[in-house]
Amino acid sequence: MKRTPLVGSSKPLRRGSLKKVGSRTKAWQEVRANLANKKLDEDGLIRCEDFKINIPKCGIARPPGDMDCHHIAGRDGDLLTDESNLLFLTRECHEKAHGR
Numbered sequence: 796m797k798r799t800p801l802v803g804s805s806k807p808l809r810r811g812s813l814k815k816v817g818s819r820t821k822a823w824q825e826v827r828a829n830l831a832n833k834k835l836d837e838d839g840l841i842r843c844e845d846f847k848i849n850i851p852k853c854g855i856a857r858p859p860g861d862m863d864c865h866h867i868a869g870r871d872g873d874l875l876t877d878e879s880n881l882l883f884l885t886r887e888c889h890e891k892a893h894g895r
Contacts, residue, residue: 819875826876831859834883845888855885863889 834841840856848867862883866874874880884892 817818822876826878826881827864829879830864830878831862831883833860841883843885843888845884845891847882848892850888850891853885853888857885859883861885865889865892 831841836842836894838856839858841859841862843853843858843862846852848865863886865882865884867880867882870881871879
């Protein structure tokens with residue numbers, strides 16, 4: 796059975812939920828990896844970008860694998876791979892962004 800996120804869902808994808816490698820999944824993985832490389836600081840960490848969506852700044856920096864990628868305007872169509880639609884957030888800040 797094919798698992799897809801609900802249309803219009805504000806629920807973030809679970810880690811590991813993109814294990815099936817289709818063309819859309821490959822594109823997403825490439826965009827995320829490229830964006831992570833751009834955002835790395837001199838210590839190889841990425842800072843939480845929560846301040847860009849008006850969440851109190853936590854200032855935490857973590858390795859790319861420990862950061863969530865938040866889609867500001869959703870994941871439908873080209874928004875999934877649009878870098879201007881993506882922010883790196885800690886898990887805690889990502890939950891705040893979705894109002895949990």
